[in-house]
Amino acid sequence: MGESDRQEIDTSFDVRSDTPPGKDPDSHSATLRRYHRLLWSKPLPSGRPFELVETRRGAYLHHDSELGEFFLASDSVIPSYKGWALAASVLDRLDEGELEAFRDVGYTIGGCVVFPGIQIERKQTINGARGMHPRIADRMDLTLECVRRFYAGDLDTPLGSTLQRYADFFALFGTFEGYVDFFLLQDLVDEQTGDVRFFLPFGGFGAPAVPQDVDAYRSYRDYSVAFVEARNARIDAWARQALDQGGPGALPF
Template sequence: MIEIDINFDFRKDSLCGDPDSDSPKLYEIHKFLWSKKLPSEQSILFETLKIGGKFGRIVLKNNLIDNLSSDRMCPHFVGKYKGRFDDWLTEKEREDFKHIARTIGGHIVFPAHKKNGFTINQARGVNRKISDRFDLTLECIRLFYLNEQSPLYNAISRYEDFFKLFVNFENYINFFLLQDFVTENYEVKFCLPFDNFERSPLPQNIEEYKSYKDETIDKIIKRNKRIKNMHSR
């Protein structure tokens, strides 16, 4: 049993500035949280593994599928898109957003290595209909379980063995403690208006950006509390 500090910012444990690459604390918590029984009654057991030598990255080796890696779920968009969003928040608001996004509630795992194309992590970052947003990624995962098309269908399909571990979308949500990102009926709660991937995934004005920020922070805080409650019993 390890103690989980749900307020810890994993950037403080990264030499390169990207905890998903090299934070030992982040990977130890991932290993602790997700080493458990699957809906299929199999148990998935993780070990941390450093690949690529002294300045390589950490991955999660396991007993069932290929290595997995950590991924920050929700982008804050600050410092990207030619600084478009940088002046839309105060300095404190920006730093609070960055901090919450880098707590354990703001991280998940996906398959680590390329398989005939982008990884899921890479694909959701470069796809202009997703722009790294986790709510839109989650909708693509929901549609995949229904065998319906989405902007990430091809990328997700390459890692079908990973998603089969959870059998269906509801189990996937429950396994990764993502209940606060969906409704009681397991429909995705979107942080911005959703129109079947037609509109830009980016906030279009300050009001939308602040709404996106508030919705995202609220979901991560609730997931943090869920993680703490689940593992303090």
């Protein structure tokens, strides 16, 4: 990545702003796709290069080498739950401006990740399973806990079988720590224990993932915003210095 490319990444850019009306930024924002390509085209923890291209017809981002062939897709991972029936009774009690301010932060690059985007055995992708499972409800903290347990050999999570279908992708990063560092997710993990930092109190996957009252929603929102802002700062530091370590400190929770 050249210096001019790094400077193209604006972590304050709202990826909805170059998305056609009524379309999903994850698939239709050209800026978001370019940012993903620039950020994640870099050496893997093994030191081997992982180059992504936008030129493969029908693919969002594509990699093909002796490592394997990978089709990646973007996913916005900080849901505001606007439009979700399960959250309607809570969101109806919030001011629209309060909700939109949250959405503005969530639609920056810090609120987006990439996962394998091609179906295997006609089953759900990771993106699809994250959104459809009520015990995940699109939340990145809960998704990352499933990923952490997957690397530890535990498939007994809401996403366990889905992640297993894409084991070759996760193998690229070697370990959970390698995965976290590669995608600049350090601010969602306790650096002392290696545990995931949750946006709401977590006692297992038995509880609903969607906040159940206004106080819980605001707590979820505040921790989500703190994570996105910290990750944006980390992304900005990496993009400017070509480093994926030594960025801003961990989140204050």
